[in-house]
Structures are given as C-alpha cells and as structure tokens.
C-alpha cells in the first residue's frame with residue numbers, strides 16, 4: 001500500500017539532536033489526533049518528521065512546546081521528501097557492501113547490454129580488477145529502432161547474477177516494463193529507470209514499493225525539478241534509496257549525442273539530499289570524452305559515475321562508440337580514483 005494516500009507534505013518538524021523515540025511517538029500521536037500524519041526520517045544526527053495534513057490545523061498545534069521539538073519549517077518546494085529542506089545531511093546508500101553518497105563515490109561500469117555469458121564475465125572480471133564498485137549491463141534495452149538488439153531478458157539477468165557471484169560486484173540493470181519488475185528485482189542489486197521512462201509514473205510508483213535501490217536517470221528533455229519530482233514518486237511510496245543520474249539532455253548542439261549538463265550536479269546537491277551520479281557515455285556518445293567528463297563530474301561533486309565499457313567495443317551490439325575497451329577502462333578508472341582520493345573521498 002502507498003505510504004500516503006493523496007495529499008503532500010507541507011510542513012516539517014525538526015527534532016532536537018538526541019531526541020528519543022518516545023518524544024517522536026508523542027509528536028506522531030498529537031498529529032494523528034489532529035487528523036494529520038507524520039513521515040519520520042532519521043538522519044545521522046537529526047530526526048525530521050514530514051507532516052501531511054491540513055496546514056492551518058497543523059499551524060494551530062503549539063508543536064514547539066513538545067519535548068524534543070526544535071523547530072517547524074514549511075516546505076516550499078514542490079518536492080518534499082527528496083528536498084534538502086526535508087533532510088539536510090547527504091543520503092548515503094549501501095548496496096551489497098559498497099556505499100554511494102557522502103564521501104563514497106560509486107564507479108559503476110560495464111557494457112551497455114549483456115550480449116553473452118563470455119562477454120559479460122570478461123567485462124565483469126576487468127571492472128573488478130580496475131576497481132569498479134558496481135557492474136552495469138542491460139537485459140531489457142530501450143532502443144530507438146524496433147529492429148535493433150532488444151536485450152536477452154531473463155537470460156541476461158541470470159548472467160548478471162553469475163557475474164555478481166564471481167566478482168562480488170553488485171549489479172545494476174534497467175527495468176522498462178512493470179511486468180518485468182519481479183524478475184528484475186529478484187536478480188538486480190540496483191534497479192535502473194532509464195531516461196525514456198523518467199516520467200513513467202506507474203513504473204516509478206512500482207519501484208517505490210520494492211526494497212531495492214533505484215538509479216533514476218534524467219529524461220532527455222527533463223528539467224532538474226522534473227527529475228526531482230520523479231524521484232519524489234519513488235520515495236513517496238516508501239523507498240528512499242534513490243540515486244539520481246545526469247546523462248545528458250537534448251540541446252541544439254550536435255557535436256555530442258546529448259549535452260552533459262554538469263551544472264545539474266551542484267544544483268541537485270543544493271536542492272536534494274539524494275546522491276547524484278554522471279553518465280558520460282550516454283551524455284556524449286563519444287569514447288574520447290568519457291575520461292575528461294568523468295574527471296569534471298567528480299570535480300563538480302558527483303557521487304559517482306556510470307561508464308560503458310566492453311571487451312570489444314567495435315563488435316558491440318549496442319553503444320560501442322561510447323564504450324571504453326577494458327584496457328582503456330583500467331587507465332580511466334585509475335585517474336578517477338586518484339581524483340576522488342584528492343577530494344578526500346573513496347571509491348565505493
């Protein structure tokens with residue numbers, strides 16, 4: 001069942017540092033008496049309660065007088081649960097022993113699509129060796145042409161699971177159709193929602209009800225706020241483990257496949273507590289731009305990168321022109337790790 005049946009969070013109650021569960025329950029009980037509901041978010045140091053209900057009624061409760069309450073803040077942005085106002089500290093997401101957010105930078109890499117067992121296992125071994133923290137690979141592919149390779153489906157999911165067993169790397173794969181949700185959720189460690197589905201609201205609500213982190217890619221023509229509203233759909237259902245991904249947007253520029261909007265990284269970090277990563281492969285479509293833009297993304301404060309790499313890019317069934325070969329990936333990964341370290345952060 002949905003966490004909230006309609007309505008939205010208009011007010012936030014910030015609890016004092018060291019508040020007790022009894023104090024939090026006391027506030028929740030008082031809200032319930034007033035016909036309102038609270039959504040508790042516990043951070044490293046502060047607990048905040050997002051309040052849904054009649055703003056006037058809530059304003060009439062002398063909430064500041066309650067033990068443990070520090071202050072009441074209205075939430076002004078259209079998105080609530082994903083906003084910085086709702087949670088001031090960075091969200092850190094743990095996936096299969098690796099972390100993303102805060103001082104942890106995720107290096108997600110692998111081929112665009114799982115094409116065969118040999119191809120994926122070869123890529124997975126190299127990604128692991130080069131220090132990647134997660135493995136990517138598409139099983140269901142959003143292709144512009146219906147005649148292009150569409151992915152191996154469940155067979156690819158099984159191969160991804162084998163690669164995880166072998167390398168210990170958590171796997172990220174895209175979900176396009178709610179009918180595949182159970183299968184993808186069973187095998188994947190992180191469920192990717194691709195650019196084309198960023199505003200597929202039923203799909204967003206569906207992954208909001210699953211206990212797996214979601215990697216949400218920015219739509220081809222979506223604004224930052226539209227991306228954050230899409231994330232709100234997922235978090236509203238109870239799944240607060242959402243990773244945002246800037247993957248380039250459509251502009252008049254034709255020198256690159258899309259235009260990487262690097263300014264989105266610090267802007268998202270100002271507006272939201274969720275981790276944000278950059279995908280320089282889909283953003284540019286050009287293999288020689290992957291390294292410079294990966295480094296630029298880290299410098300801009302990105303919490304991770306998603307890079308396409310393939311054992312034989314020239315023979316790839318999808319996106320070979322924007323995929324590093326395995327040797328190139330190892331070199332680029334090394335430079336990324338050096339820069340990450342320079343910023344006092346760690347990969348994974």
Ligand code: PEP
Pocket residue numbers: 112138142174193194195196217247279282
């Ligand atoms: C992908 O990551 O495989 C992909 C299709 O990316 P996007 O949705 O950003 O186009």
Ligand code: MN
Pocket residue numbers: 112113282308318319
């Ligand atoms: Mn691709």
